[in-house]
Amino acid sequence: MDTARIEDDIPVVSRPDVLVAGGGFAGICAAVAAAEQGADVLLVEGFAELGGAMAVSGVSGFCGHTRGVGRVFDEIIAALEEARVIAPYHPEQDARAVETVYVGFLMQEYVLRKGVTLLLHSRVAATHRDGNVIDTVFLHTAGGLQAHCPKLIVDATGDADVALSAGYPTVSGSESGGAPLPMSLYFSMWDTHCEQTPWLPPGCPRYTPETIPMTSIHRHENGRIDVKMKVIGHSAVNARELSDAEIEARRQMMGLVYFLQTEGYGGRRYSTYCLSSVSPLIGIREGRRIIGDVVLTEQDVRAGREWEDAVVVGTYHVDYHWPTVLQRAGTGITDPVPPYHIPLRALIPRGSENLLVAGRCVSGDQMAMSSFRVMATAAGMGIAAGMCACLALREGCAPRDIDVAELQDMLRRNGVILDRSWHSIYQQERRRRAVEATAKTP
Ligand SMILES: Cc1cc2nc3c(=O)[nH]c(=O)nc-3n(C[C@H](O)[C@H](O)[C@H](O)COP(=O)(O)OP(=O)(O)OC[C@H]3O[C@@H](n4cnc5c(N)ncnc54)[C@H](O)[C@@H]3O)c2cc1C
Structure with a gap:
């Protein structure tokens, strides 16, 4: 295959502590969590507004438990509540509806208030790696190509664009070569x-x-x-x-x-x-996922598995949509699952030294992703990635080498509830009905 490389004479515009790529809820939360720890954060978004799929694809509600995700997410919910654009909390319901048209405005005000530098209309186009360290991120901006040299990067693009461009392995579709979700x-x-x-x-x-x-x-x-x-x-x-x-x-x-x-x-x-x-962008249920130090599996999710390096609790049911049937034929597989842990190692691309991933593109098999892709869970991953990045900067080490207990402590102090049983209120009713239905099956 013919290849071409980005030229060397692109101006270096900034050297932030943390560059967050992607302004969906994973990216917003990562950027704010890092900025609150004192990091100089650049948040880069390809579209004109923040909010990711909620803002640009019309996804009009949070699935996943919206409580215990962390204080940063609580503040986002509070901003939506203050604007009266989010439905009340009902843990037995699948989704918490949001009037999406306000999201871009509310989220830009939120991140700017937190001291995040925001660059819209800018996409990660390429990266340069020195060994396992990404030393330069090239952005395609309104003013042409720019180079940015962050110390740490959070890839919250939904499609693992940064990991891909840096040459770390990614996957899409099912493990047996099946199609991606529709x-x-x-x-x-x-x-x-x-x-x-x-x-x-x-x-x-x-x-x-x-x-x-x-x-x-x-x-x-x-x-x-x-x-x-x-x-x-x-x-x-x-x-x-x-x-x-x-x-x-x-x-x-x-x-x-x-x-x-x-x-x-x-x-x-x-x-x-x-x-x-x-909507300006079609709704994408599945893009690319990284291969992380741990790959979260369907079995882990269905078993409500606990991990020593847990940093998020996933709460949403598996939500697999038939990829090849256009008509309504039952949605697909929508089995309730107990709350399960997402380990820090699923957020770290194998071999990388200064890259974390958050949101639907973290490491898991397709069925696990069908659950953890929802926005409240993506937000939780963003909080974990942002704080982990700061800890790694402070300790001068790679994200995988931080003291996990210290990170978990920081998360807890910031409202993240890692105790799975606390989350079992979410969709309890749905799980109870599923158990009853199974018991009745002859
Ligand atoms: C049809 C449909 C219905 C859904 N329903 C629900 C629902 O009811 N509730 C729910 O919680 N979830 C739902 N989801 C899932 C959910 O919307 C996504 O999985 C979730 O938004 C993932 O969050 P994220 O932050 O990882 O990614 P995204 O929300 O996709 O955000 C990624 C951001 O990164 C930006 N970006 C991408 N590439 C680059 C780049 N190279 N450089 C810079 N920026 C970049 C994008 O523009 C985007 O803003 C649905 C999804 C679909 C498609």
Whole structure:
């Protein structure tokens, strides 16, 4: 294969203690947790706003237990509560709904208040490694390429972009070579109270009740509906395929809007609704994951395994969506699991000396990831990664060589509850029903 390298004459713009790549909840929490420990932190986000999938893909609620994640996440929830854009805490419910349109604003104000330097519209394009240390991160910015030389890096890109660019091994899809989890596009429609003229452009699918893609509709009291529509057959970590996924998703969307206006769905016709907004980025359930010092497995998650170097508690059920079935055919595998530990070693790419990973791209098999990818859990990983980075800086060692007990102590002092049993209130009811259903099975 032909290769090319980034030239040497790119200006070095900053030398922060910690560079956090990716401004989803993993990245926001990592950046704030590190800044609070006194680190000089640069948070880099490719889009125009913070909030990750919630801001740019329309994912409209936190799954995973939203309590005991840590004080930083408590502050985020408090900011959303103050703005009255988050649903109340009900641990027996799957998700805590959020009005996503406010998230970018609220999160930028939050991180700036905490002293984080924020660089939007900037993507990690490449890295340079000296041995196992990444000494330079190249950003593609509005002003061209820039070089930044951080001491430590947290990769919270959702797709392990930094780890990949530094040459650390990554995986995507199932362990047996199966496809990655499917994507979904979110779009909204408004009730105009006037009959619309349905339009099915050429090349867009004409759906029947049997052929429409799996669709979920969330109705708001103000006349808006948010539609989530499944898209299959593409990998989010292949440039051609991701581009094709976006193209196909928008064709599907035109077909689905036409279907909703003409046929309706769930016993309701949407003949007076018009398309009002479309998420700029298709929802990506699975990108790349690192291979860490520990690979968290489905068995670990299902068994509620404890780890000595636990830094986060995962609480959400396994949530595997059939990757090759477009229509609603049962969502997939959604088995409740007991609260389980996520060990620090799953956040550390094998062989790396100054890189931590947080969020859905940490090290685990596909089924484990289907659980730990949710945003409250990603936030918890961010807090752990940010604090671990600071401890490593203070001790002058690699993240894997820090004193784990000291990190766990810091986490506890900052509101992180690592006691699994404390979290069992979350989805207790769901787990109880699952046990009852199993007992009744002849
Ligand atoms: C359809 C769908 C429905 C879902 N439903 C829920 C739900 O109800 N509740 C829930 O909690 N979770 C849900 N999830 C999962 C959840 O949204 C993600 O797994 C979660 O957002 C992961 O958080 P993160 O911080 O790791 O990554 P992300 O939220 O994806 O954030 C990563 C950020 O990094 C940025 N980035 C990427 N590459 C670069 C780069 N090279 N340089 C700079 N920045 C970069 C991105 O722009 C993004 O802002 C859903 C996901 C999908 C797709």
